[in-house]
Amino acid sequence: MRAERRRQFPMYKKILLFGVLPILVLLLVFAAQNMAEQDLAFLFWTFRLSRVVFLLIFFLAGVLVGMLLTGGWVLGRKRRVRGGSGA
Numbered sequence: 001m002r003a004e005r006r007r008q009f010p011m012y013k014k015i016l017l018f019g020v021l022p023i024l025v026l027l028l029v030f031a032a033q034n035m036a037e038q039d040l041a042f043l044f045w046t047f048r049l050s051r052v053v054f055l056l057i058f059f060l061a062g063v064l065v066g067m068l069l070t071g072g073w074v075l076g077r078k079r080r081v082r083g084g085s086g087a
Contacts, residue, residue, distance in 0.1 A: 034051040041047075 031052045034055070036051055037048055038051050038054060039046060039048050040054060
Protein backbone atom coordinates (compact mmCIF):
# COMPACT_ATOMS: atom_id res chain seq x y z
CA MET A 1 0.00 0.00 0.00
CA ARG A 2 1.05 3.47 -0.71
CA ALA A 3 1.68 5.69 2.22
CA GLU A 4 -0.48 8.76 1.99
CA ARG A 5 1.74 11.71 1.31
CA ARG A 6 0.99 14.97 2.95
CA ARG A 7 0.92 17.90 0.56
CA GLN A 8 3.28 20.64 1.59
CA PHE A 9 3.29 24.24 0.46
CA PRO A 10 6.45 25.39 -1.29
CA MET A 11 8.47 27.95 0.67
CA TYR A 12 7.49 30.88 -1.58
CA LYS A 13 3.79 30.21 -0.89
CA LYS A 14 4.46 30.22 2.87
CA ILE A 15 6.29 33.53 2.56
CA LEU A 16 3.43 34.93 0.49
CA LEU A 17 0.80 33.71 2.94
CA PHE A 18 2.47 34.77 6.19
CA GLY A 19 4.60 37.70 5.05
CA VAL A 20 3.12 39.59 2.14
CA LEU A 21 -0.57 39.00 2.72
CA PRO A 22 -0.73 40.59 6.22
CA ILE A 23 1.16 43.63 4.94
CA LEU A 24 -1.32 44.02 2.07
CA VAL A 25 -4.24 43.78 4.49
CA LEU A 26 -2.70 46.50 6.67
CA LEU A 27 -2.14 48.71 3.62
CA LEU A 28 -5.76 48.27 2.57
CA VAL A 29 -6.97 49.23 6.06
CA PHE A 30 -4.65 52.26 6.03
CA ALA A 31 -5.92 53.32 2.61
CA ALA A 32 -9.55 52.92 3.66
CA GLN A 33 -8.99 55.14 6.69
CA ASN A 34 -7.27 57.89 4.66
CA MET A 35 -9.66 58.37 1.76
CA ALA A 36 -10.57 61.95 2.72
CA GLU A 37 -9.61 64.59 0.19
CA GLN A 38 -6.84 66.99 1.02
CA ASP A 39 -5.71 70.27 -0.53
CA LEU A 40 -2.05 70.95 -1.19
CA ALA A 41 -0.84 74.40 -2.22
CA PHE A 42 2.57 74.54 -3.89
CA LEU A 43 3.76 77.90 -5.20
CA PHE A 44 0.80 78.99 -7.36
CA TRP A 45 -0.72 75.52 -7.94
CA THR A 46 -3.33 73.88 -5.77
CA PHE A 47 -3.94 70.13 -5.85
CA ARG A 48 -6.89 68.27 -4.39
CA LEU A 49 -6.37 64.53 -3.97
CA SER A 50 -7.01 61.89 -1.36
CA ARG A 51 -4.47 61.57 1.45
CA VAL A 52 -3.50 58.09 0.31
CA VAL A 53 -2.46 59.40 -3.10
CA PHE A 54 -0.41 62.19 -1.53
CA LEU A 55 1.31 59.74 0.80
CA LEU A 56 2.04 57.37 -2.07
CA ILE A 57 3.49 60.19 -4.20
CA PHE A 58 5.73 61.42 -1.38
CA PHE A 59 6.82 57.88 -0.50
CA LEU A 60 7.80 57.14 -4.11
CA ALA A 61 9.58 60.49 -4.37
CA GLY A 62 11.57 59.63 -1.24
CA VAL A 63 12.51 56.24 -2.64
CA LEU A 64 13.62 57.86 -5.89
CA VAL A 65 15.72 60.50 -4.10
CA GLY A 66 17.30 57.82 -1.91
CA MET A 67 18.18 55.73 -4.93
CA LEU A 68 19.66 58.74 -6.73
CA LEU A 69 21.72 59.79 -3.72
CA THR A 70 23.11 56.33 -3.02
CA GLY A 71 23.31 55.23 -6.67
CA GLY A 72 26.64 56.91 -7.34
CA TRP A 73 28.12 55.47 -4.16
CA VAL A 74 27.01 51.95 -5.01
CA LEU A 75 28.19 52.17 -8.62
CA GLY A 76 31.56 53.59 -7.59
CA ARG A 77 32.01 50.78 -5.11
CA LYS A 78 31.27 48.14 -7.76
CA ARG A 79 33.85 49.71 -10.11
CA ARG A 80 36.52 49.62 -7.40
CA VAL A 81 35.84 45.96 -6.69
CA ARG A 82 35.91 44.98 -10.38
CA GLY A 83 38.71 47.19 -11.60
CA GLY A 84 41.09 46.88 -8.68
CA SER A 85 43.56 49.74 -8.32
CA GLY A 86 43.23 50.81 -11.95
CA ALA A 87 47.00 51.03 -12.51
